[in-house]
Amino acid sequence: MNNDYFFDVKKKRPEELFESVLDYFKDETLFNYATSKSIMRTQRKITLRTLELLELKNNQHLILDAGCGPGFVAMYLDELGYKTIALDLILNFLKFYEIQDLNPVLADMCYPPFQPDVFDAIISISALQWIYIHLNLKKKREDLINLFKMFYTILKPKGKAVFQFYPKDKMVMDNIGDLISKNTKFNGNFVIDNPNSPKKRKIYLLLKKE
Numbered sequence: 139m140n141n142d143y144f145f146d147v148k149k150k151r152p153e154e155l156f157e158s159v160l161d162y163f164k165d166e167t168l169f170n171y172a173t174s175k176s177i178m179r180t181q182r183k184i185t186l187r188t189l190e191l192l193e194l195k196n197n198q199h200l201i202l203d204a205g206c207g208p209g210f211v212a213m214y215l216d217e218l219g220y221k222t223i224a225l226d227l228i229l230n231f232l233k234f235y236e237i238q239d240l241n242p243v244l245a246d247m248c249y250p251p252f253q254p255d256v257f258d259a260i261i262s263i264s265a266l267q268w269i270y271i272h273l274n275l276k277k278k279r280e281d282l283i284n285l286f287k288m289f290y291t292i293l294k295p296k297g298k299a300v301f302q303f304y305p306k307d308k309m310v311m312d313n314i315g316d317l318i319s320k321n322t323k324f325n326g327n328f329v330i331d332n333p334n335s336p337k338k339r340k341i342y343l344l345l346k347k348e
């Protein structure tokens with residue numbers, strides 16, 4: 139992996155400007171996100187890439203969409219024939235479209251309310267950056283550690299989790315990697331598409347349970 143790629147730090151991302159995701163995704167912002175055709179198209183492309191990384195042999199798998207928002211990813215997984223559970227913290231996202239078939243669950247993904255060994259895979263797109271941003275705060279750090287521990291627990295043996303997210307810089311990625319190796323038995327790595335183009339770059343974290 140080329141570690142010399144640079145991060146475009148000029149423009150602050152919403153998670154840097156808002157204390158909580160609940161403060162950001164409301165009213166017009168929530169409506170604009172949920173009705174954006176271009177975001178929907180992008181999230182579908184990212185979903186296909188995450189499926190490629192997961193290397194599932196067929197669509198007979200149960201997938202958790204963690205931080206599903208209005209459900210672009212979960213709806214697409216459903217279209218592709220996967221059994222899907224969609225989880226988010228924001229009720230107005232879960233209610234935005236008719237996604238009852240996707241078993242919407244209102245919960246914090248750091249404390250997912252599921253039994254052990256349930257999911258074949260977990261996909262989380264564009265959500266993780268909301269959780270690690272205040273890693274220096276004890277509570278946020280504990281939340282993040284619990285997220286990785288719980289994802290390990292609720293995945294079936296040999297199950298995999300893939301996160302696409304927007305880390306602020308390389309240090310955040312190193313911190314996350316460190317925290318996972320110290321607190322879980324996950325094997326994992328980062329996959330970076332278009333590493334040298336800040337606009338096109340997509341960063342994935344792929345984790346495999348033993």
Ligand SMILES: C[S@@+](CC[C@H](N)C(=O)[O-])C[C@H]1O[C@@H](n2cnc3c(N)ncnc32)[C@H](O)[C@@H]1O
Nearest residue numbers: 159181205206207226227246247263264265268
């Ligand atoms: C940018 S949206 C992405 C939504 C969806 N994954 C997509 O690709 O369209 C980020 C989502 O992450 C969710 N999120 C952030 N932190 C969360 C947490 N701790 N638990 C559950 N959902 C969370 C937010 O509520 C929001 O819906």
